[in-house]
Amino acid sequence: MYSAEFQESLKKVEANRAANTALEPRRMTAQEKDDLLAAYHPDYKKSEFSELKIGPNKGEVVPHELVEILQAKSRIKASDINLEDVKYDVDVLVIGGGGAGTSAAIEAHNAGAKTMIVTKLRMGDANTMMAEGGIQAADKENDSPAQHYIDAFGGGHFAAKKELLAKLVCDAPGAIKWLNELGVEFDKDETGRMVTTHGGGTSRKRMHAAKDYSGAEIMRTLRDEVINLGIEVVDFTSAIELILDENGRAAGAVLMNMETKELMVARAKTVIIATGGAGRMHYQGFPTSNHYGATADGLVLGYRVGAKLLYPETLQYHPTGAAYPQQIFGALVTEKVRSLGAKLVNVNGEVFMHPLETRDVSAASIIRECSDRNNGVDTGSGKAVWLDTPMIEIIGGEGTIEKRIPAMMRMFASYGIDIRKEPILIYPTLHYQNGGLDINVNGMTTNVENLFVAGEAVGGIHGKNRLMGNSLLDIIVFGRNAGINAAATAKNVTVGKLSLEHIAKFDAEREAAGIVTDTVSPKLLPDYRGNKSGM
Amino acid sequence: MENMVNIYLFGKQYSVPDHLTIMRAMEYAGYQLIRGCGCRNGFCGACATIYRIKGDTQLRTCLACQTKVEEGMYVATLPFFPLVKQVYDINEVKTTEQVMMQLYPEIYACVGCNACTKSCTQSLNVMQYIAYAQRGEFELCAEESFDCVMCGVCSSRCPAGISHPQVAMLARRINGKYLAPASEHLENRVKEIENGDFTQLLEALMGKPIEEMKELYNNREIEK
Numbered sequence: 150m151y152s153a154e155f156q157e158s159l160k161k162v163e164a165n166r167a168a169n170t171a172l173e174p175r176r177m178t179a180q181e182k183d184d185l186l187a188a189y190h191p192d193y194k195k196s197e198f199s200e201l202k203i204g205p206n207k208g209e210v211v212p213h214e215l216v217e218i219l220q221a222k223s224r225i226k227a228s229d230i231n232l233e234d235v236k237y238d239v240d241v242l243v244i245g246g247g248g249a250g251t252s253a254a255i256e257a258h259n260a261g262a263k264t265m266i267v268t269k270l271r272m273g274d275a276n277t278m279m280a281e282g283g284i285q286a287a288d289k290e291n292d293s294p295a296q297h298y299i300d301a302f303g304g305g306h307f308a309a310k311k312e313l314l315a316k317l318v319c320d321a322p323g324a325i326k327w328l329n330e331l332g333v334e335f336d337k338d339e340t341g342r343m344v345t346t347h348g349g350g351t352s353r354k355r356m357h358a359a360k361d362y363s364g365a366e367i368m369r370t371l372r373d374e375v376i377n378l379g380i381e382v383v384d385f386t387s388a389i390e391l392i393l394d395e396n397g398r399a400a401g402a403v404l405m406n407m408e409t410k411e412l413m414v415a416r417a418k419t420v421i422i423a424t425g426g427a428g429r430m431h432y433q434g435f436p437t438s439n440h441y442g443a444t445a446d447g448l449v450l451g452y453r454v455g456a457k458l459l460y461p462e463t464l465q466y467h468p469t470g471a472a473y474p475q476q477i478f479g480a481l482v483t484e485k486v487r488s489l490g491a492k493l494v495n496v497n498g499e500v501f502m503h504p505l506e507t508r509d510v511s512a513a514s515i516i517r518e519c520s521d522r523n524n525g526v527d528t529g530s531g532k533a534v535w536l537d538t539p540m541i542e543i544i545g546g547e548g549t550i551e552k553r554i555p556a557m558m559r560m561f562a563s564y565g566i567d568i569r570k571e572p573i574l575i576y577p578t579l580h581y582q583n584g585g586l587d588i589n590v591n592g593m594t595t596n597v598e599n600l601f602v603a604g605e606a607v608g609g610i611h612g613k614n615r616l617m618g619n620s621l622l623d624i625i626v627f628g629r630n631a632g633i634n635a636a637a638t639a640k641n642v643t644v645g646k647l648s649l650e651h652i653a654k655f656d657a658e659r660e661a662a663g664i665v666t667d668t669v670s671p672k673l674l675p676d677y678r679g680n681k682s683g684m
Numbered sequence: 685m686e687n688m689v690n691i692y693l694f695g696k697q698y699s700v701p702d703h704l705t706i707m708r709a710m711e712y713a714g715y716q717l718i719r720g721c722g723c724r725n726g727f728c729g730a731c732a733t734i735y736r737i738k739g740d741t742q743l744r745t746c747l748a749c750q751t752k753v754e755e756g757m758y759v760a761t762l763p764f765f766p767l768v769k770q771v772y773d774i775n776e777v778k779t780t781e782q783v784m785m786q787l788y789p790e791i792y793a794c795v796g797c798n799a800c801t802k803s804c805t806q807s808l809n810v811m812q813y814i815a816y817a818q819r820g821e822f823e824l825c826a827e828e829s830f831d832c833v834m835c836g837v838c839s840s841r842c843p844a845g846i847s848h849p850q851v852a853m854l855a856r857r858i859n860g861k862y863l864a865p866a867s868e869h870l871e872n873r874v875k876e877i878e879n880g881d882f883t884q885l886l887e888a889l890m891g892k893p894i895e896e897m898k899e900l901y902n903n904r905e906i907e908k
Contacts, residue, residue: 270730278728291907295885307894312890322873342869370857556727563751676716677711678711679714
């Protein structure tokens with residue numbers, strides 16, 4: 150139930166619902182989209198960015214918050230730890246226990262490598278767990294990997310690394326099959342046909358889902374399999390610095406117990422960074438849909454040893470973060486809500502855009518509606534627009550919401566809002582790091598040998614904007630790929646003498662550039678102490 | 685002026701704004717969480733919490749990230765619970781109730797007290813899905829347990845020592861892999877890709893200049 154101040158606008162939404170449900174809004178032209186993005190998308194707001202003065206991307210412009218942690222000091226000095234006191238000695242060290250890390254570990258293990266996962270929280274505390282809507286794969290008769298490629302390439306502003314994107318779309322059906330054979334439950338009809346829907350920017354219905362717990366279902370299954378395989382998992386332990394060998398190749402990491410702060414050395418023949426995203430950096434002051442540990446750690450670890458970033462200036466703001474009630478401010482409202490037929494409606498009850506434009510375009514359009522057009526609904530903590538969820542029941546029949554998006558129904562029901570009968574208030578939320586470490590198609594970074602990357606920490610797979618359902622896909626495709634290739638590479642590696650010389654080198658670079666900072670990185674966790682907003 | 689309420693974190697009193705969730709209230713009070721905090725959105729089960737309201741004898745359970753504070757709330761978090769997770773080979777498991785008898789025989793010691801269902805932070809009918817598991821009705825067990833976030837509160841309340849979330853996990857994997865119908869269109873597409881049927885088409889796309897790709901993208905037909 151919404152309080153009195155919302156009722157006037159709510160009445161307009163209800164009055165127009167039948168007509169709005171039937172409406173087929175026009176899609177924007179390419180020019181309209183370009184103009185909209187330039188004027189309203191946060192990535193285009195120049196005052197929020199500054200120049201990197203040191204490191205492999207020196208001279209490029211990235212968000213202030215990212216500049217600060219990329220140029221920050223290490224948490225340790227080389228003298229703080231004895232690199233000959235090796236606590237863990239493995240073939241493949243996987244940093245991160247989300248979907249990419251676990252997929253990589255499973256494949257590396259199955260290829261015969263001694264594999265270990267280190268993760269700063271629990272295995273499965275990851276954005277994968279929170280992915281609701283689904284995973285793309287072109288496996289229907291009217292679809293093809295080529296069609297998928299066109300959608301993703303265009304949606305990402307023609308900036309994706311072509312060979313990475315081609316791998317993503319070609320390996321997609323195989324990834325679904327792999328997951329299904331591990332026991333992941335996909336929504337199917339009684340004949341076994343996958344139930345698939347559109348996502349923003351898709352030209353075919355290729356979104357596979359497990360209700361709106363798609364990521365959770367994938368993550369819990371992968372986690373279960375890691376345990377079944379007996380892969381070593383060291384949890385509540387972060388990697389705070391990569392270790393290179395004397396030849397400059399990745400050869401392990403300095404680990405820190407998150408509770409006791411004990412430092413340990415892990416030596417490895419190959420290292421896979423699978424540390425995920427950066428929502429908890431709260432770029433531009435945005436709330437986030439991300440999990441607690443999403444602080445861009447892998448980008449920092451890689452950058453400090455000289456690995457290059459690609460598109461670190463591009464972030465994804467998910468168009469539909471919860472804007473009300475305040476307790477769930479920023480939480481993800483899955484795009485599947487729009488796939489199932491709910492439209493975006495402004496304070497006057499008007500549908501102001503096609504609900505399935507790409508995410509960057511949708512976010513910019515909502516920001517325009519709430520700013521210059523002044524058609525937002527005042528929530529008490531900012532403006533928002535309606536997402537008219539009851540339309541789903543009109544289109545799909547009664548019971549569709551409970552069956553297809555139970556998590557959404559539960560989330561709002563906790564605060565007395567029945568999304569089957571009442572619309573919800575949404576505003577963009579920081580959702581995804583489009584950019585990340587630059588890799589080759591084998592998963593290895595382009596300029597640090599034996600250092601692999603998978604998942605959200607990679608840059609370039611999607612270009613400058615990602616389509617819904619291509620991230621769950623990329624963590625599986627590139628997670629498995631990194632695991633297989635890291636295990637194969639490890640067979641021919643003899644690790645040289647371990648070194649942390651890069652720390653002093655980076656310090657010298659910082660000093661020479663005249664940068665004065667007290668910040669240390671990786672950040673590991675956000676600090677919300679004394680704070681009411683969870684931001 | 686916002687309304688404040690008194691809550692008791694592990695027995696110690698704090699005054700916090702009444703609109704906060706338990707998790708945010710802990711942070712407001714000065715805790716830097718390491719355990720007991722994961723997705724912060726009700727999906728990961730990290731923040732299982734047990735509480736009692738002053739003057740009330742009933743123990744209540746919840747996820748700290750999804751529950752608002754109340755006056756007189758005594759809060760104890762349950763960031764870890766020792767669930768039993770049996771190891772098995774998914775490619776070799778039996779798909780009948782025999783597998784439960786082998787791996788999780790304690791489910792047959794269920795006394796029907798329903799404490800699991802009453803304590804479920806997701807309001808699932810936990811005792812019912814255990815009953816399905818006992819009978820080898822894994823499809824029903826999978827459906828009934830689907831929204832489980834594996835927080836472990838049910839198991840903490842179980843007099844029979846059942847690890848309900850792990851039982852359900854096994855049932856769902858058996859259902860997903862063996863019992864749900866196979867997807868022919870998926871199998872076919874994987875074979876076509878392995879066969880190289882799309883290689884030429886993709887290579888052609890990769891070779892096209894950006895302007896041509898823009899044409900293709902902007903004029904592509906969108907399935908209704």
